[in-house]
Amino acid sequence: MSTVSDMNGRRGDEPVTTVSVTGMPGYDIRIGRGLLAQLPGALGTAVRKVLVVHPPTLAARAEKLRQELSDHYQVLLAEVPDAEAGKRVEVAAFCWQVLGQTDFTRTDAIIGFGGGAVTDLAGFVAATWLRGVRVVQVPTTVLGMVDAAVGGKSGINTAEGKNLVGVFHAPAAVLCDLDLLHTLPRTEILAGFAEIVKAGFIRYPEILDTIEASMDVATDPNSPQFRRVVELSIQMKADVVGEDFTEQGPREILNYGHTLGHAVEHAERYRWRHGAAIAVGMMFAAELGRLSGRLSDVVADRHRSVLELLGLPTSYPVGRWESLLGTMQRDKKARAGQLRFIVLDDLAKPTVMQAPDGSLLFAAYQEIGA
Numbered sequence: 001m002s003t004v005s006d007m008n009g010r011r012g013d014e015p016v017t018t019v020s021v022t023g024m025p026g027y028d029i030r031i032g033r034g035l036l037a038q039l040p041g042a043l044g045t046a047v048r049k050v051l052v053v054h055p056p057t058l059a060a061r062a063e064k065l066r067q068e069l070s071d072h073y074q075v076l077l078a079e080v081p082d083a084e085a086g087k088r089v090e091v092a093a094f095c096w097q098v099l100g101q102t103d104f105t106r107t108d109a110i111i112g113f114g115g116g117a118v119t120d121l122a123g124f125v126a127a128t129w130l131r132g133v134r135v136v137q138v139p140t141t142v143l144g145m146v147d148a149a150v151g152g153k154s155g156i157n158t159a160e161g162k163n164l165v166g167v168f169h170a171p172a173a174v175l176c177d178l179d180l181l182h183t184l185p186r187t188e189i190l191a192g193f194a195e196i197v198k199a200g201f202i203r204y205p206e207i208l209d210t211i212e213a214s215m216d217v218a219t220d221p222n223s224p225q226f227r228r229v230v231e232l233s234i235q236m237k238a239d240v241v242g243e244d245f246t247e248q249g250p251r252e253i254l255n256y257g258h259t260l261g262h263a264v265e266h267a268e269r270y271r272w273r274h275g276a277a278i279a280v281g282m283m284f285a286a287e288l289g290r291l292s293g294r295l296s297d298v299v300a301d302r303h304r305s306v307l308e309l310l311g312l313p314t315s316y317p318v319g320r321w322e323s324l325l326g327t328m329q330r331d332k333k334a335r336a337g338q339l340r341f342i343v344l345d346d347l348a349k350p351t352v353m354q355a356p357d358g359s360l361l362f363a364a365y366q367e368i369g370a
Contacts, residue, residue, distance in 0.1 A: 084270035116148025123154030127169030142192025194275030257282030318369025
């Protein structure tokens with residue numbers, strides 16, 4: 001992975017940061033302002049038709065984007081349900097129908113324009129249409145920028161769990177236009193910070209220091225500190241993905257907080273924001289690390305203080321354990337029927353805990369039970 005500054009597409013004196021994901025296939029993630037003007041370059045010259053997948057809340061902006069691209073391409077819009085409601089096979093089938101009726105070929109492209117669920121869906125549709133067409137991701141939320149749109153892993157949900165049907169399909173490019181965050185609700189920004197906090201605990205403690213120094217400044221999309229923690233989070237994921245694209249080894253550390261977190265999302269029928277569920281999952285992982293003798297009290301307690309500073313949940317009803325356990329056992333991260341958790345030996349030292357004893361899991365959950 002490499003990071004460079006590029007003055008093209010800048011606004012004022014603010015440069016564009018390019019994070020390159022290495023390996024096969026490689027691609028660039030661009031972070032800056034006013035980046036939508038770079039879409040034609042990201043799509044390439046061979047593309048003739050473009051499908052923009054977007055949520056209802058971005059309908060007007062998607063139409064404007066269609067008009068801006070119409071000089072270069074035939075642009076179609078596919079409005080899909082927002083959040084996890086859009087990550088269903090019926091919604092993917094709707095997108096496939098649009099592609100089939102408009103004769104999309106392998107040289108055409110899809111744009112994922114929305115939050116993490118929309119970019120997940122767009123990536124899945126692109127990977128499965130004609131066994132793979134070009135996709136450019138334009139995330140419009142904090143969560144989408146630092147996690148969902150980066151990495152080339154996308155999927156849809158089933159009644160049994162989250163992301164159980166999915167693919168690895170690298171995007172041609174990811175454009176993280178910070179200007180798109182200006183109208184984002186405050187609660188959505190804070191929820192997206194759960195994945196930024198995760199990056200702080202598993203790779204870059206500077207992120208935690210920045211949030212603790214001033215939560216308001218760190219979470220202000222106009223501040224240099226906000227951009228810094230976003231870039232560090234993206235850099236962390238790019239490094240890991242470049243080393244292990246199909247999650248055969250090192251990429252597994254990105255699941256910190258996600259085993260229980262996905263079970264919480266499923267239990268809440270996806271009414272909880274992803275970041276809220278992952279916050280609970282990280283608390284559980286911290287307690288699992290503490291009770292197993294791996295993690296110090298100081299680092300475990302820091303999870304609670306940082307997450308509470310952001311207003312994210314740190315507990316879950318104590319009586320829900322059995323149902324959560326059942327969901328985790330069906331999770332794609334389980335191997336040969338055995339649960340696996342990412343835990344910390346210390347700050348920035350993630351490791352795998354394989355098949356922990358059931359009594360240890362229960363005890364860790366009691367520590368976060370409400």
